[in-house]
Amino acid sequence: MFESAALGRKYSDKEFEQKAPALRLRLFNAQRQCLKRRIPILIIVAGLEGSGRGAIVNMLSEWMDSKHVRNHIFWLPTDEERTRPRPWRFWRCLPPAGEIGVFYDGWYSEDLRRLCCKKINDAEFSKCMHQWCALESGLADAGMGIVKLWLHLDKKTHAANVNKRLNNKALLHFSPYDKKTAADYEGMVNAASRAITLTDRDNAPWSIIDAADPNFRVLSVANAVIAGMERAIAARDAREARLQQLATLETDSAPAEKETLISTLDAIDLSVSQQPEHYKKELKNLQESIRTLSYRTYQRGISCTLLFEGWDAAGKGGAIRRITSAVDARITRVIPISAPSDEELAHPYLWRFWRHIPRSGFVTIYDRSWYGRVLVERVEKLTPREDWSRAYAEINQFENQLTSRNNVLLKFWLHISPEEQLRRFKERENTPWKQYKITDEDWRNREKWSDYARAADEMFLRTSTVNAPWHIIPAENKKYARLAVLRAYEAALRAALKKKGKE
């Protein structure tokens, strides 16, 4: 794989001076184009020890408009990072629209070192690589340009550079693996070759750079980054053209017929009710039990992510408050999801939810959630079909990461009938401190009941997975619904503790 990257090609300083200005201008112009189109670019600078990654990071800031370049180094994770799913630390640093994020080593380096030191086996390594591959695909689908550089050295040059370093007392080896892996040429080259084979994709290809000669290295990197940006620009332009064409088609064609749909929701028995005399007692018992269990999950590092979706006025807020008054306020946070901020809009869709993912032991409750993508954004046509239809897979992958690491994930849909909604809307209009809850938008949404039902139906179908099933709660009777939510939460906590106990 690396043969052609170890040919020892070089440029004299004179050749470099001849070639550099034109290339620099092209790189600079490509950056301008990305900024203008608001395309985020991610550049991963990975490579062997002594291959000049730091110099490349500096060169990129120098050759481009550094006001729009942010460098990130992923080194030993902090405890905030360690106590969340692995991708969290990378998500928090992703470049926003139009900006360049330069990731020194990126997400590959730690796994390469772990494989090289035999801290993980081949199967675990492959699993990690597939995870990063899926992450990159998701980002590329969301319009991010991804450039992955592997700075390579022939064995002799590597040995010389590493020796120079090891003799330099000033230089620190930051990570415990650094020193062990720095000198292990075969081990790292082998690991890198596996990583590149597993993660080289059209939408995020690797560029292998012959890095022995600084001049050759710089010019090769510039070429690779320009190519990556031009690829991202072409993809963006193609997408814009496609969307425009689709918009024309949709305007021309007749509206899609509304087939009669037998919905999952139609099958829900809304007549279930709760005897008032038992409600208070059962509520208290469930809350006490959840409080106790959540202290235990806290101690065992099990985090909980709960999300609530459902019709307007279905009682999400009331159900959430029955949980927050049970669980210790010190470990719980409620995140209401409304319109995104501009920082959130400038990032891939899931970024705003990754922000609030709980640390191990903690509880995050989302009042509305990432499912807005396939509900309101779909029905109100806020997002093109190609984006929301891709979201099912993105969401499943996201939730898979949440459930894979001692995280209980509970998804609730609170279901009521249109008649009950109407009754509650009217009641809200007549209660002074609830009037704000009812707006023209609510009445408009109500008219699209069947569109929302269809969207919800497809959502249940595509995202009710083994690890993260939907709990559809009949909520015509508020008390019944609250107890049902608490019961499901209690059961999930018990199951997680039992599973953990067996480990």
Place this chain on the structure above:
Amino acid sequence: MFESAALGRKYSDKEFEQKAPALRLRLFNAQRQCLKRRIPILIIVAGLEGSGRGAIVNMLSEWMDSKHVRNHIFWLPTDEERTRPRPWRFWRCLPPAGEIGVFYDGWYSEDLRRLCCKKINDAEFSKCMHQWCALESGLADAGMGIVKLWLHLDKKTHAANVNKRLNNKALLHFSPYDKKTAADYEGMVNAASRAITLTDRDNAPWSIIDAADPNFRVLSVANAVIAGMERAIAARDAREARLQQLATLETDSAPAEKETLISTLDAIDLSVSQQPEHYKKELKNLQESIRTLSYRTYQRGISCTLLFEGWDAAGKGGAIRRITSAVDARITRVIPISAPSDEELAHPYLWRFWRHIPRSGFVTIYDRSWYGRVLVERVEKLTPREDWSRAYAEINQFENQLTSRNNVLLKFWLHISPEEQLRRFKERENTPWKQYKITDEDWRNREKWSDYARAADEMFLRTSTVNAPWHIIPAENKKYARLAVLRAYEAALRAALKKKGKE
């Protein structure tokens, strides 16, 4: 102090039901007014163990529109928090414009517990209290409404509540101080009384709540929060009226005369130059020395904050790159400051700079900085005089926090003459990859040279402090300036290491 808060007043459930609805509506409407005026509200819920802080946090979310309420609990700090100045963890959670931040325990609780356990003495405690007081004043000046609640209990009720808790095995004591302080009524009451005396201010007053009876507690808290919000609304309205009046006055009056000013900058000798034959060698030596020193500061947990201000085209970028190519990229970040995002605009001015404060051992370089407040925002009249003139004190306080904790702070002003600037502007226009650097705005700024000089002069006067002096670098000769910056940085690193060595 607490006598009147231990009178054991209570409301029967019937009385509560009579009073609650009207109060709830008032609270709700006050929140609406704050949202409309984009006033952020901070509510600190502190109090004795067993006084119902958690219940109050829940009640606030229930009575207000919880979509705009975010609860934060400040418990054992994470390592990202521990390795930065203490206020950082609070800054990152401050409510944005129009939102309510509920801080469970807030910044007081840890100090109260430490005093109670005799981990700090009276003098240290007072120093902390003054720090929080100053923080609150800054926030209030920036338009934040601050409500501080102390939930009090008489000794008997406290003992009963604490006993109930200690016997409840489900309940965890999270912090190591929790258990010790929970039962120490006298100790905590004494600490609280000192804290309240030291930090009770007009712009952030304490409300002492008799918390023994849940009904009385809820109604008292609602009243206190309403009062706090109304205070913030009145302050905002008065400010708007004042600013409007001033705007009228300024339009009417003649423009302020431009007195001849003997500027600090005029005294700078711009004729200093650098012999080219020594430049390369000295640059290399300085960079190597800085690289070595910065590994040592990293190891000793000394962080560095560098900021660059100066005329357009004075060579800030070039000087910064000479530093980044010296210091290991893994510990350095460059933060270019341009227009704030909407999340940044919705927070107090310094929030966007607090975001990027380095962890101990790390280096953050700000390319332009918080001094924009008293430079461009002042000269271009982007910010009312009362805000930028207050900024000197705010900035000094901010920098004091940065320097008080093993943080080297270096402030550079790169100085050139108007003639040199003109020459560089023209050169930029003729260099393809520099053309973007020169815009109409740069030409406009140039015309206001004397206004900027005046603003810079006042800035040097007011913010050149013992711990954080300005380094005014003659930058007519780029090479001279770069070496001067590196020399100053090297000296600062040496001094910090020497000081640390003596500790």
